[in-house]
Amino acid sequence: GQNIDQPTEMTATEGAIVQINCTYQTSGFNGLFWYQQHAGEAPTFLSYNVLDGLEEKGRFSSFLSRSKGYSYLLLKELQMKDSASYLCAVLDSNYQLIWGAGTKLIIKP
């Protein structure tokens, strides 16, 4: 079966750095997405990785290793507004998005 694993919850301090990991086992791979979702709102797109390596976009970076079935989202200079759920999703061979359950990130002052 298809499976995406990410931690259920993480806590970090304002101004610090946090890394959210995601491992996946899917039938085929056409890219991995990270989305941010605040409570009661729709997800918003953060990043897309299809090749191995690190993609940096401001305070957020996303890394992919296809051979390991592994990705992480790195958030730097954490702000209180970064408190949200972070969803990892993989586009499989049929171009269907397979979603992880999400990681709830709690930022403390």
Place this chain on the structure above:
Amino acid sequence: GAVVSQHPSWVICKSGTSVKIECRSLDFQATTMFWYRQFPKQSLMLMATSNEGSKATYEQGVEKDKFLINHASLTLSTLTVTSAHPEDSSFYICSARGLAGGDTGELFFGEGSRLTVL
């Protein structure tokens, strides 16, 4: 980025009535639209995939006669929850993929619709 508008944002209805939710791509042609449902503290669950001009493809366990999906144009898809019951209360989100998404397959999400069935 591309804009997807979903309406209504909130809806409260009585048990047994039907509710229609609209999903519009405002500045691009959405060849494919997805409908998701999210229960509290759970991840998004894909309900169905609709391609313009053809019947929707429903995920296993989703009743196609209860959740009617129409994708009659490249900018509009609708989800109708027929004979709604309290267990249908959920957050419904649409997303669209089209020319604006390019080859990345990037999805653009609507704002979501929170349905409460009394």
